[in-house]
Each structure stands twice: as structure tokens, then as C-alpha cells.
Amino acid sequence: MNTIALVLGVIFGLLVATPDPPPGKRGGPIGDGLVVPAVPPPTWNGDVADIIQRRCVTCHAMGRVGPFELVDAAAVRNRGRFLLDVIDGGRMPPWLPTGTGWVNHRTVTTAERATLAAWLESGGPVGDGPARVLDPPGSSPFRADLTVEMPEAHVIPEESDPAWHAGEIDVHGVTFSLDNDSPLRVQAIRHRPASPQAMRVAAFAFDDTGAGRYLDERDSRVGFLMGGDPGIKPMGADGVILAGSGDFRLPEGFHVPVPAASDLVTQFQYRPTGVPERLQERIELELVPAAEASRPIRWLPLAVGRVDVAAGEGQRVSSEVIVLEHPLQLLGISPRAIEICRRLLVVVEFPDGHRRELVDIPDWDHHQRETLRFEPPVDLPAGSRLQAIFDLDNTASNPRNPDDPPQRVNRGRRTGLLGNFLHVAARTVDGDRYLRSIGPETIRGLMRRARPTSEKPMESIAGD
Amino acid sequence: MITHAAPISLMLTLLAGAPAIDPPPDTKDRSDSVATAPVLSRAVLEVIMLRDVRDAKGGTKTVFPANGPGLVVVVLSSTTCPIANASVPELRRLQAAVDDVGGRLVLVHAMPGVTAEAAIAHANTRRLDMPILLDERHELVGRLDGTVVPEAFVMTRNADRWTIRYRGPLDNLYAEIGRRRRNATSAYARDAVAAIVAGTPIAQPIRPAVGCRIDRIGRVPKAVPGVVPEVAVE
Numbered sequence: 004m005n006t007i008a009l010v011l012g013v014i015f016g017l018l019v020a021t022p023d024p025p026p027g028k029r030g031g032p033i034g035d036g037l038v039v040p041a042v043p044p045p046t047w048n049g050d051v052a053d054i055i056q057r058r059c060v061t062c063h064a065m066g067r068v069g070p071f072e073l074v075d076a077a078a079v080r081n082r083g084r085f086l087l088d089v090i091d092g093g094r095m096p097p098w099l100p101t102g103t104g105w106v107n108h109r110t111v112t113t114a115e116r117a118t119l120a121a122w123l124e125s126g127g128p129v130g131d132g133p134a135r136v137l138d139p140p141g142s143s144p145f146r147a148d149l150t151v152e153m154p155e156a157h158v159i160p161e162e163s164d165p166a167w168h169a170g171e172i173d174v175h176g177v178t179f180s181l182d183n184d185s186p187l188r189v190q191a192i193r194h195r196p197a198s199p200q201a202m203r204v205a206a207f208a209f210d211d212t213g214a215g216r217y218l219d220e221r222d223s224r225v226g227f228l229m230g231g232d233p234g235i236k237p238m239g240a241d242g243v244i245l246a247g248s249g250d251f252r253l254p255e256g257f258h259v260p261v262p263a264a265s266d267l268v269t270q271f272q273y274r275p276t277g278v279p280e281r282l283q284e285r286i287e288l289e290l291v292p293a294a295e296a297s298r299p300i301r302w303l304p305l306a307v308g309r310v311d312v313a314a315g316e317g318q319r320v321s322s323e324v325i326v327l328e329h330p331l332q333l334l335g336i337s338p339r340a341i342e343i344c345r346r347l348l349v350v351v352e353f354p355d356g357h358r359r360e361l362v363d364i365p366d367w368d369h370h371q372r373e374t375l376r377f378e379p380p381v382d383l384p385a386g387s388r389l390q391a392i393f394d395l396d397n398t399a400s401n402p403r404n405p406d407d408p409p410q411r412v413n414r415g416r417r418t419g420l421l422g423n424f425l426h427v428a429a430r431t432v433d434g435d436r437y438l439r440s441i442g443p444e445t446i447r448g449l450m451r452r453a454r455p456t457s458e459k460p461m462e463s464i465a466g467d
Numbered sequence: 468m469i470t471h472a473a474p475i476s477l478m479l480t481l482l483a484g485a486p487a488i489d490p491p492p493d494t495k496d497r498s499d500s501v502a503t504a505p506v507l508s509r510a511v512l513e514v515i516m517l518r519d520v521r522d523a524k525g526g527t528k529t530v531f532p533a534n535g536p537g538l539v540v541v542v543l544s545s546t547t548c549p550i551a552n553a554s555v556p557e558l559r560r561l562q563a564a565v566d567d568v569g570g571r572l573v574l575v576h577a578m579p580g581v582t583a584e585a586a587i588a589h590a591n592t593r594r595l596d597m598p599i600l601l602d603e604r605h606e607l608v609g610r611l612d613g614t615v616v617p618e619a620f621v622m623t624r625n626a627d628r629w630t631i632r633y634r635g636p637l638d639n640l641y642a643e644i645g646r647r648r649r650n651a652t653s654a655y656a657r658d659a660v661a662a663i664v665a666g667t668p669i670a671q672p673i674r675p676a677v678g679c680r681i682d683r684i685g686r687v688p689k690a691v692p693g694v695v696p697e698v699a700v701e
Contacts, residue, residue: 277555405649
């Protein structure tokens with residue numbers, strides 16, 4: 004069935020690329036009398052509804068993240084050109100890294116795009132029977148063992164307020180007390196946004212140091228203005244959810260370890276919508292059942308703590324190289340970078356000398372942060388060398404440059420202005436002990452460094 | 468490839484019985500009028516009766532009344548486009564600036580399928596108190612050759628001729644779709660109004676608007692070669 008759809012899609016792709024055959028007249032003799040059978044145009048009921056259901060409706064339905072609905076033929080037809088534009092421009096569905104091998108890889112295939120274009124070209128026929136109306140897919144199974152909610156709403160303004168912060172804007176931190184007397188093993192995190200269209204990203208860090216609580220208590224409002232990380236643990240070290248993308252879920256047999264008496268510190272990156280919005284967020288945690296064995300996931304930062312880029316210039320900066328002392332399994336990566344970052348890379352050089360780009364994001368968008376999960380996990384032997392590289396573009400030609408004209412970007416954040424937080428698991432007790440120390444040690448190293456990182460990137464990447 | 472100029476001028480003639488639009492001025496001319504936009508006669512514009520969403524009975528209203536002000540700003544918009552909605556605070560500031568000089572700003576919902584109920588709810592939620600009209604048949608959208616929302620058209624009248632003095636985004640909040648500045652640093656449409664009042668040239672009369680594409684009534688999308696890489700199909 005899928006093969007047939009694929010073939011039909013390719014045929015339509017070819018047909019629509021030819022100049023203006025009138026609808027319904029496709030097919031017939033060509034060349035030396037070869038006859039191509041007429042192919043009926045795709046229909047909403049038969050072809051397009053399934054594509055929209057699969058690729059769009061999760062977000063573009065009533066009460067979901069998308070700003071408009073795409074649940075019926077008229078809605079899709081009315082926005083047809085716009086849909087093709089955002090698909091061709093790589094804006095929708097939102098997905099940043101290149102390559103395959105990801106969990107929940109979101110894309111519209113070439114065949115699907117061709118089918119949609121052919122349907123629009125032929126006037127958007129409904130097909131047999133009444134027009135289908137699409138329902139958003141139901142939530143995936145989730146057992147909410149622990150739920151936390153903001154005690155009151157934080158009201159975000161109708162447009163960004165530039166007054167208080169020179170760096171990231173439209174972010175707000177909230178510390179949720181977990182009131183856990185004993186350690187927890189978190190399998191999955193679900194974020195239920197109160198105002199889905201106003202929410203972009205939720206980044207998590209479990210904190211048993213009181214750093215998040217300290218920030219919250221200093222601010223008279225619910226939560227706190229978020230310009231950095233509380234303590235030495237970076238926000239997102241324990242997972243990042245892009246609104247509309249589903250849950251943060253680890254594979255069976257792994258968990259995020261949460262010490263007793265911890266808080267869940269969450270950074271919400273919101274989107275001003277033109278009206279004041281009330282954010283009263285709720286977070287649910289699914290725990291590994293007590294009887295099940297599970298391995299802890301730790302965080303490993305590949306980060307740059309300070310940058311200084313002159314107005315109108317570009318710069319490549321890179322993290323320190325981390326050489327693994329124990330074999331690890333890499334389950335995912337949560338990238339983070341400022342707006343002027345154009346490209347973001349994470350590379351590994353294995354002990355045998357061969358190299359692999361673990362993540363390559365050629366067109367970074369800091370509004371689309373999320374944890375990227377590998378399927379299957381990547382084995383990193385002891386001796387593997389890891390590094391992150393960031394291409395910064397502080398010129399006027401960078402459309403994401405928030406300053407017009409460009410301004411010097413001289414910023415530091417002790418815990419990592421640019422960072423990729425690797426979600427890794429050790430295979431041995433010694434390996435886990437090593438992992439528990441290397442993350443904080445690396446961050447402390449960044450905190451001691453007063454000047455921009457000068458570490459040279461790995462040769463193969465530097466040559467790009 | 469069909470160009471817009473022929474059918475628009477034909478429509479104008481048929482609808483109004485009025486002279487067709489003047490030929491566009493020299494596109495190399497960077498004066499304070501919009502180079503590629505037509506000069507429209509008032510007689511032609513007065514036949515554009517758009518549905519007034521404030522009138523629940525479906526009444527109509529002309530955008531360019533004969534006895535109206537000499538400066539009219541038309542903003543093509545949408546109830547659901549996130550870029551249009553993010554521009555609402557600037558829209559209110561633009562309205563205030565236009566009101567201050569005795570002009571008139573109208574908001575025209577340009578997306579097909581928008582209902583009066585949705586437009587009213589949108590206006591109430593976002594505290595919009597300017598005239599809000601529906602262009603269900605894309606009469607005005609077609610004549611202005613609007614392609615995306617939000618887009619502002621700052622127009623002035625000289626006797627019975629209207630000139631588009633500025634067309635483009637309200638401000639520079641968005642550099643591209645999905646690429647939003649921290650905050651807008653230039654309010655292009657307000658600056659255009661101020662320049663007109665001051666009698667000074669408008670810095671750049673045409674700027675590409677950034678926003679949600681308007682699917683024009685009766686036109687179908689052109690196919691674009693697929694550039695999305697094929698990935699595994701389940």
C-alpha cells in the first residue's frame with residue numbers, strides 16, 4: 004500500500020513539474036506512441052487526509068500547539084501554498100538535525116509533498132463519500148506517578164519585554180518541589196502547557212542543591228526571571244521538550260536518577276502571542292516501577308562558557324575535547340545555543356581513529372530546542388574523544404540575529420552559553436561513578452575560565 | 468505564468484466602468500511613491516465594498532469613502548497567523564499614529580474562510596477597535612496584489628487618485644518565517660506615516676512582507692520541485 008502511494012506520489016511529482024496540463028486531461032500518447040494511462044488526481048479522502056493526519060494534526064487541531072487547524076479539506080486547501088512554502092523551507096514539521104536514526108524523526112517525504120501539491124493543483128477534490136474530518140491522535144500511554152503544578156499563573160506580556168535582559172528573552176524559570184523522601188527513578192516527563200500556542204520549550208533539571216529554590220524565593224512573583232542556570236547543573240541536563248513534540252521518554256531499562264528532597268527546576272521558553280497569556284504549567288513524571296531493574300542516565304556537557312564576537316563578524320568556537328575513561332552508551336543529546344549560532348555540530352572520534360558526526364544542525368533555531376534521541380543508542384568505547392563545534396554569525400545577513408544592526412556579543416554564562424548536553428549511561432559501577440563526577444567537573448572548569456574558549460576543533464570539522 | 472496586471476486591470480474596468488489603472492511608474496524611480504504598485508483611481512476603489520464584521524447582519528462598508536480622509540492605511544491580516552497576531556501591539560500603535568494625523572486604518576481579513584464570528588472574537592480578545600472587514604472574494608486583496616499577512620498599505624489621496632506610498636511589514640519583528648527578532652527595532656509603517664506628514668521621502672517604499680501566505684481565491688499553487696530529502700517510509 005505504501006509502495007503504491009509512493010509510486011503515485013512520484014508520478015504526480017513528475018506530472019506537476021510539466022507545464023500546465025489541464026486537470027483531468029493527464030495521460031495519453033507521448034513520444035513514439037507510448038501511452039501512459041491517465042492517473043486520477045489524488046483526493047482528500049483517499050490520499051491527502053492520511054498525510055495531514057500523520058504529519059500535521061498532532062499540533063494543528065483545536066487546543067493544540069499549532070495556531071490554526073488543519074483537520075478538514077477546506078482548511079488545508081485554503082492554506083495550500085503556505086503549506087508548500089513552509090515544507091519547502093524546512094520550517095514544518097519542525098525538525099533541526101540532518102541524517103536519520105532518530106526517535107520521532109519528523110518530516111514530510113518527497114512523495115507526500117508531491118501528492119499534496121498534485122491535490123492542490125487539481126483543485127483539491129474530496130473523493131468518494133463525505134469529506135473526512137481528522138481527529139488529533141490521542142496521547143501516548145503515560146502513567147502520571149507524580150504531578151506538580153504551578154501554584155498560580157505567570158502572566159506573560161503580549162510582546163517581548165527587552166528591558167530586563169540582554170541575552171535570551173521570553174524565558175521563565177519555575178521551581179517545583181517534589182517533596183520526595185526517597186530517591187526517584189524517572190522514566191518519562193510530560194509537560195501539559197496551559198496555553199499551548201504560547202509555549203515553545205520546557206527544559207528540565209532535577210536539583211537537590213536548593214539553587215532553584217533560592218532563585219524562586221528571591222523573586223516575588225511565581226517562578227523567577229531566567230537568564231542562566233541555577234547552580235552548576237545546566238537547564239536541559241535532564242531533558243528538553245519542544246511543545247507539541249510529545250513526552251521526554253527514556254527507553255526501557257533507563258532512568259533519570261533524582262536524589263531525595265529534590266526540586267524540578269524548569270525553564271519555560273514561551274512565545275508572545277500578541278495578547279497576555281496565563282501560564283500555569285503542569286508537569287507529570289512517570290517512574291520506573293520499584294521491582295524493575297534500570298540504569299541511571301547522567302549528563303555530560305560539551306559546552307562553551309563565554310563568547311566575544313564583534314559586530315558584523317563570524318566565529319567558530321568549540322568546546323573542550325572530552326576523552327572518555329569508561330565505555331558509555333549515548334541515548335540522546337539536548338543542544339542549546341544562542342540566536343547567532345548558525346550551525347551546531349557534535350563529533351566523536353573513536354579509538355580506532357574513525358569519526359562520526361553525532362549531531363549536525365546546519366540551521367540552528369534556539370526556539371526549537373528538544374532532546375534528540377538516538378535509535379539505537381550509540382556505543383562510545385573508552386578512549387572516545389567528544390567535542391561540540393558552534394559556528395556563530397553576528398552579521399546582518401544572519402536572519403536570526405536579534406540585533407539590527409548587529410551588536411558585539413560579549414556574553415558569559417558560567418554553566419555554558421553554548422552547550423550540548425549528552426544523556427549517557429555507564430555500563431559499570433565505576434563508569435557511573437566517573438560519570439557522576441565528570442559533568443560537574445567540566446562545568447566547574449568553565450566557571451574558572453574567564454576568557455573565551457580557544458580549544459581547536461577536531462581537524463576534520465575545522466576543514467568544513 | 469500568469470501575471471497579475473492584466474486580470475486586475477480588466478476587473479477594474481468591468482467592475483467600475485472607470486479608467487483602468489495608470490501604468491506603473493518607472494520601477495527604477497525611488498521616490499516616495501511605491502514603484503511597482505499602481506496608482507488607483509478613487510472611483511475604482513469606491514466600488515470595493517467589503518463585508519463589515521461589526522455588522523452582524525452582513526452589511527458592507529467601503530474602505531475609501533468619497534468624503535473620507537486623505538490617508539488610509541490598509542492592513543491585511545488574519546485571525547490565526549501567528550506572525551499577524553504577534554504584530555497586534557504594533558498594529559495598535561500604528562492605528563494611534565494614523566488617528567493622530569486624521570487618517571483612517573482598516574484591518575482586512577484576507578485569509579479565505581474566515582468567519583465574521585471568528586473575526587469579532589479575535590478583535591475582542593486582542594482589543595482591536597478599528598474597522599475590521601472581510602474580503603471574502605479578495606476584491607481588495609487582488610487589487611493590492613496582497614500575498615502575505617500581515618502587510619500594511621499606506622495610501623494617500625490626491626484629488627481622485629490614490630497612491631500606495633508604502634507597502635510592506637508593519638515593522639522588522641520577523642526577519643523570515645520562524646525567525647523573529649528579540650524585538651522590533653524599526654516601525655516601518657509608522658515611519659512611513661510620519662514621513663508623509665512631514666513631507667519627507669519614505670526611506671524604502673517597498674519592503675517584502677513576512678508572514679503567512681494568502682492563498683488567493685481561484686488560483687492554485689504552482690508546483691515547486693521537492694527539496695525535502697526522502698526518508699524511510701514506515
